[in-house]
Amino acid sequence: MASRPVLDLRGVTKLFGGIVACKDISFTLPAGQIMGLIGPNGAGKTTAFNLITGVYRVTAGSIRMEGEAITDQRPDRIVRRGIARTFQNIRLFRNLSVLDNVIIALDCHETYRLGASFLRLPGVRRRERALREEALSFLGSVGLQDKAAVRADAMPYGLQRKLEIARALALKPRLLLLDEPAAGMNPEESLDLARLVRRIHDQFKLTTLLIEHHMDVVMALCERIFVMNFGVQLAEGTAEEVQRDPDVLKAYLGEGFKRAQHI
Amino acid sequence: MLQYVFGVISLGLIYVIATTGLAVFTGFTGLFSLGHAAFFAIGAYTAAILTYFYGWNFYLALLAGAAAGGLVGFLIGYPTLKAKLRTDYFAIATLGFGEAVRVLLENLPITQGARGLPGIRGDTNLPVLLVASAIVIWAAWNLIHSRHGRAAIAIREDFVAAEMMGVDIFMGRLRSLTFSAACAGLAGGLFAHYFCFIQPSMFTAYMSTQMTAAVVAGGMGSISGPVIATLIFIGIPEALRVANIWRLVAYGLLLVLIMAFRPQGLMGYRELSLDLFKGWFRRPGKGGKP
Amino acid sequence: MFFQTLVTGLAIGGIYALMAVGYSLVFSVLNFSNFAYGSIIMLGAYIAYFAMVKLGAPIWIALILSIVGAATLCFLNERLAYSPLRKRRASSLFFMISAMGTAIFLENLVYALIGAHFYSFPEVFTRTNLSFHGVAIGVLDVFAIVFSSVSIYALHMFLQKSRTGIAIRAASYDIQVCSLNGVNNSALIGLVFALAGALAGVSGTFLGMKYIVYPTMGWITNKAYIAAVIGGLGSLPGAVVGGILLGVLETFVSAYVSSVVRDVFSFSLLVLLLLVMPTGLFGRYLEEKV
Numbered sequence: 001m002a003s004r005p006v007l008d009l010r011g012v013t014k015l016f017g018g019i020v021a022c023k024d025i026s027f028t029l030p031a032g033q034i035m036g037l038i039g040p041n042g043a044g045k046t047t048a049f050n051l052i053t054g055v056y057r058v059t060a061g062s063i064r065m066e067g068e069a070i071t072d073q074r075p076d077r078i079v080r081r082g083i084a085r086t087f088q089n090i091r092l093f094r095n096l097s098v099l100d101n102v103i104i105a106l107d108c109h110e111t112y113r114l115g116a117s118f119l120r121l122p123g124v125r126r127r128e129r130a131l132r133e134e135a136l137s138f139l140g141s142v143g144l145q146d147k148a149a150v151r152a153d154a155m156p157y158g159l160q161r162k163l164e165i166a167r168a169l170a171l172k173p174r175l176l177l178l179d180e181p182a183a184g185m186n187p188e189e190s191l192d193l194a195r196l197v198r199r200i201h202d203q204f205k206l207t208t209l210l211i212e213h214h215m216d217v218v219m220a221l222c223e224r225i226f227v228m229n230f231g232v233q234l235a236e237g238t239a240e241e242v243q244r245d246p247d248v249l250k251a252y253l254g255e256g257f258k259r260a261q262h263i
Numbered sequence: 264m265l266q267y268v269f270g271v272i273s274l275g276l277i278y279v280i281a282t283t284g285l286a287v288f289t290g291f292t293g294l295f296s297l298g299h300a301a302f303f304a305i306g307a308y309t310a311a312i313l314t315y316f317y318g319w320n321f322y323l324a325l326l327a328g329a330a331a332g333g334l335v336g337f338l339i340g341y342p343t344l345k346a347k348l349r350t351d352y353f354a355i356a357t358l359g360f361g362e363a364v365r366v367l368l369e370n371l372p373i374t375q376g377a378r379g380l381p382g383i384r385g386d387t388n389l390p391v392l393l394v395a396s397a398i399v400i401w402a403a404w405n406l407i408h409s410r411h412g413r414a415a416i417a418i419r420e421d422f423v424a425a426e427m428m429g430v431d432i433f434m435g436r437l438r439s440l441t442f443s444a445a446c447a448g449l450a451g452g453l454f455a456h457y458f459c460f461i462q463p464s465m466f467t468a469y470m471s472t473q474m475t476a477a478v479v480a481g482g483m484g485s486i487s488g489p490v491i492a493t494l495i496f497i498g499i500p501e502a503l504r505v506a507n508i509w510r511l512v513a514y515g516l517l518l519v520l521i522m523a524f525r526p527q528g529l530m531g532y533r534e535l536s537l538d539l540f541k542g543w544f545r546r547p548g549k550g551g552k553p
Numbered sequence: 554m555f556f557q558t559l560v561t562g563l564a565i566g567g568i569y570a571l572m573a574v575g576y577s578l579v580f581s582v583l584n585f586s587n588f589a590y591g592s593i594i595m596l597g598a599y600i601a602y603f604a605m606v607k608l609g610a611p612i613w614i615a616l617i618l619s620i621v622g623a624a625t626l627c628f629l630n631e632r633l634a635y636s637p638l639r640k641r642r643a644s645s646l647f648f649m650i651s652a653m654g655t656a657i658f659l660e661n662l663v664y665a666l667i668g669a670h671f672y673s674f675p676e677v678f679t680r681t682n683l684s685f686h687g688v689a690i691g692v693l694d695v696f697a698i699v700f701s702s703v704s705i706y707a708l709h710m711f712l713q714k715s716r717t718g719i720a721i722r723a724a725s726y727d728i729q730v731c732s733l734n735g736v737n738n739s740a741l742i743g744l745v746f747a748l749a750g751a752l753a754g755v756s757g758t759f760l761g762m763k764y765i766v767y768p769t770m771g772w773i774t775n776k777a778y779i780a781a782v783i784g785g786l787g788s789l790p791g792a793v794v795g796g797i798l799l800g801v802l803e804t805f806v807s808a809y810v811s812s813v814v815r816d817v818f819s820f821s822l823l824v825l826l827l828l829v830m831p832t833g834l835f836g837r838y839l840e841e842k843v
Contacts, residue, residue, distance in 0.1 A: 053427065079429040091424040093417060104417050107410040108429030114438065117409035118402045124409060131410075171429060293646055297653075346828045351586035351649055355778050356827070359820025366817060472657055479650055511661035518654025522647050523637045 004067040006207040012061035021047040034208040036222035044231040054078045084173035086164040094153035102135040105170035142166045275497040276392040282493045284446025288439045290483035293419035295354040298361025302332040304466035306448025307455040321386040325452040332448020340440040368463040379462025387457040476514040488530030558808045564694035566800025567701030573780035573792035575752035581725035581787045585648040589655035591771025597623035597757025620754035627750025663768040672766040779823045785833030
């Protein structure tokens with residue numbers, strides 16, 4: 001069944017005054033694929049995420065989701081279309097409970113009316129109960145069901161990251177953007193996370209775009225990789241192709257590596 | 264003596280209605296409205312004019328006052344919230360708005376200007392107030408515990424993250440503002456028919472200040488907190504016969520001290536404020552489970 | 554008429570510029586609107602007034618006392634009310650509430666202790682008007698223009714040439730980087746507040762001389778906020794330009810249209826600007842890093 005790509009970027013450019021954050025970025029993400037977005041710090045990866053999710057407006061170019069333009073749309077509209085993201089620096093609702101964090105995400109697709117809220121009609125009460133249960137099951141899928149009543153910022157870092165992911169899942173997206181989900185984790189935790197992402201991908205059939213610096217996670221998960229540097233595309237291809245690409249090696253490891261190779 | 268106590272309670276309940284609305288706005292979206300007395304005034308004048316000049320039914324006039332307040336809140340909120348003003352500039356804009364309403368009220372012929380409107384029917388009494396405040400508190404509580412309330416809380420907590428959770432920031436804030444303005448309008452209508460006389464100079468920054476102070480002291484993120492704080496703010500100074508001026512000195516100092524030592528106010532940062540009461544009554548060690 | 558209005562406008566503009574610069578100093582370094590600033594200005598006016606009336610001091614001494622007094626009070630305000638919040642890394646909402654509380658506290662303390670009388674400064678100048686090409690110009694206005702210009706120029710030199718001044722300018726860009734570079738942030742912030750206070754002393758004194766001294770005169774700082782927005786938030790030169798522009802525009806509106814409309818005009822201008830051109834004339838490009 002030929003379907004339109006979940007995500008399609010063409011010529012996406014973002015300038016901040018004189019600074020070029022992204023220039024002419026183009027790639028296509030077919031349904032069901034996990035793609036990695038890698039590059040040195042400052043390469044423009046998070047900017048790309050921000051452009052896709054509508055946090056920043058593009059200076060030029062277009063972004064399409066399943067064939068429909070989402071360029072410059074309001075972030076909350078884009079989320080409701082089916083794109084969910086996590087943040088590089090966790091942005092949980094710190095003072096709220098773990099469960100409430102997930103329920104707020106579930107609210108995204110909830111539709112009972114304001115008037116019904118004021119009067120707390122029986123329909124509302126039913127939906128509220130259902131929301132709580134659904135939230136608990138999402139917490140269960142990342143192993144956090146026992147922490148439902150805990151304050152979000154009272155949890156250890158690794159679990160907060162998992163909550164970020166659970167929250168993103170609760171948005172029931174068709175496209176998941178993960179911004180350095182393994183940041184600050186040791187190799188064992190990173191592998192654990194990689195397994196979690198793989199499991200989520202398989203279970204929910206989620207097209208995923210992943211920014212990561214932990215190369216073991218990237219190579220293990222990603223079918224395709226897009227490499228950026230200084231805001232422009234450096235390379236694109238499968239994990240093996242990218243690992244052998246000379247431009248990529250130079251950007252990550254520097255000229256010295258090449259020279260050293262020849263000794 | 265009993266009459267006096269009822270009087271104090273009545274005044275307290277009028278303010279509870281207005282403050283509950285403000286608690287939903289400031290406490291849950293984190294924006295300040297320094298001109299909220301203006302909505303109060305609009306509700307008061309609308310209801311009073313309708314009963315005095317046009318002989319309207321008291322309850323319908325109250326609804327009209329609430330609707331007027333809400334409508335103006337919506338109209339003011341639309342451009343200012345669309346502009347995504349920072350908290351402090353939004354507050355300043357509301358200040359300007361309050362000023363503009365005062366100027367308007369002093370210069371429109373139908374409001375009889377600075378002289379005020381005397382001779383309003385005294386239809387407000389304690390039972391009416393008890394029912395009205397119960398309804399408002401109940402509605403506010405329902406709102407907070409619904410998806411609309413959670414959206415407002417999310418906005419206050421982290422509006423960037425809230426947007427990423429699909430929350431429509433603008434509508435969430437506008438809804439809260441409209442609700443709080445309508446509550447203030449309702450309170451204003453009740454006020455007018457309690458004192459039987461209103462003039463523009465009664466609706467001052469003092470009133471807005473007291474309401475905001477009650478929300479902060481009661482706890483932003485709770486409904487019960489501001490209700491209690493309002494009753495304390497009205498009740499204790501009355502009991503001690505403290506002059507208005509010293510009350511304000513105390514409010515000011517209180518705000519500074521609360522921010523320095525207990526920013527979460529009386530009830531704390533809980534959106535499920537009644538759970539706290541349940542917690543107080545729960546027996547030590549989870550009751551029931553072996 | 555035109556020329557007279559212009560001179561008056563420039564004089565008011567100069568005072569607004571002083572207030573706007575004082576406000577922007579704090580805003581650019583701490584990123585919050587110090588709502589208590591108006592009450593410092595008010596206290597500056599009172600200090601100058603009582604120095605002249607009770608101590609019989611000449612205007613120069615009164616001005617110096619006002620500058621020193623206001624600077625001290627502003628500094629103390631920071632140390633007592635805002636430092637604890639800074640140390641806790643509280644959100645700007647809490648700073649705002651604390652500032653509001655301080656303003657309410659100070660204003661009403663003055664009200665309660667000194668009373669609501671309006672005080673008029675004694676005549677300072679032997680001749681109230683100069684004659685220039687047949688047009689009467691207020692001597693006070695000329696003095697205000699001269700003094701504001703001198704003060705602002707002095708501040709400018711300080712910020713450009715002295716080490717501390719450069720540190721302040723650096724802090725206005727990124728205060729955390731400053732402390733990493735060895736700047737004592739606490740001391741710097743204290744100094745910034747003291748400077749803002751000094752400016753408040755000057756503007757308060759001139760405001761008092763030009764108009765009247767009364768407890769709520771601090772609300773005039775709303776004009777400072779508007780001026781800061783016109784000039785561009787976070788920009789000191791912008792504050793100066795904004796202040797002068799606002800003063801001149803307002804005075805013309807007041808003279809040629811109506812003085813009642815004057816304040817409504819200014820607030821409307823504020824809302825309009827924030828909707829249409831929020832970065833003002835010289836504002837910096839501020840987009841939040843996500």
